[in-house]
Amino acid sequence: MLVEQLQIPLPVLTALGREDFFVSESNAMAVALVEGWENWPSRKMVLNGPAGSGKTHLAHVWAKMSGARIVAAQGLEYADIPDLADGSICVENVDQIAGNMRAEEALFHLHNLVLAQGHSLLLTGTAAPNLWNMNLPDLQSRIMAAQSAALSGPDDMLLSALLVKQFDDRQIVPASDVIPYLLRQMPRSYHAARTIVDRLDRASLTRPSGVNRPLAIQILAEMDDSSEA
Template identity: 30%
Template sequence: MDNRFNHKTGQYMLKFSPRNYLGEEDFMVAACNETAYRAVKIWPYWQHFSLCVYGPRSCGKSHLAHIWVDRIQKSLPRPIPIPILPAHRVNMKNINKLANENDFLVIEDMDTEINEEAFFHLYNFYNIPGKYVLFTAEQPLAKLPLRLPDLKSRLNIVPCIEIMQPDDEMLTALIAKLFNDRQIIISQEILDYILKHTERSFEFVSRLIAEIDDISWTNGRAVSVPIIREALKNLTRNQQMELFI
């Protein structure tokens, strides 16, 4: 939490760091993610030892991974550490240790460059009763540009469930949640304005709310339509600049 004195109002303004609520009760189930949510929830009755949840950035893949981990913890006599690792950290130096010490594993961001030999061994290590892996990615594993045929053939049979871009109902709930995470109260007018003018993507909405919060805090002003316009303009300009990087 940060604070700043507003000389116009004679009051201190408090800025709360956004909190990540990753419990199952915090996950917003909608048409775009219901299939993925139910697929995670039916563990341990998966038909395969692994599952991949894929979709656009900021769509809730990591949230589902934490729900899965929590579900496992509640099924065990005592809690155990369950690693949640980015895919690029899996290599030939740590694969044996990972597999020997962990019956459950979450591997995120499979779209990044991976050590294919290590993942070939990981697949074989976990393809036995009682061991499970949850993958996350932005695309199905079958579309990864893999060079190792044996790994590609194995990942092609991993069930992959998509989280799609949000509809208006989901966007409305997401906008309200992101402001609530920052302990910012907004009016229905503000919510409707954002919904009307924002891009229809999880990532853009997340960046927009962060930009609105930063502008509001920097200028010592409550969230308003002019601030939203400024935030939208900033993000649009940043996106255009990224095209030339």
């Protein structure tokens, strides 16, 4: 009982510094372009990739280098656009406002003001920019004119580093054979890595043995069962 009482959930402390971003073949080009932001053609860039691929992390890296602010595309129609345009800015999840004309118009004006005042603009989204399907043709054309980089699915090196980071963010030290086992057995995606570590975290709270291989086997089996249901 005492062990169970002591197993309280710890806060997830997400590390977003450049030193916390692992570079592999699957993201090296995007990282190089973000770090070379002062040479962006027309001072703008589009960064796209699946959920969990590191877009927000790289946005924070860029914001620290450039002094930029980071805002969500959702809600731009209510924002003070001239205020946002008073410096470099990253707008995240731009593809999620497709069809919202007020938000699209706000982003269009933000784009023009930021660049007119000599600042830089980073836009992020999940799909490739040609699939963002903005209803405002002038906005879509400006997006398509930006230099772009894609974060692709993780290779083994990146997936291993992602698992290590996910455990570190949760202040978990897994048994030494857990990550090698997961790399052999888990689905190859950012989403799977986050989901597995989250489930291991919650399942280990009442287990004095912590995150070990038997628990990893159990969690993967449960995920397989749920996907087949």
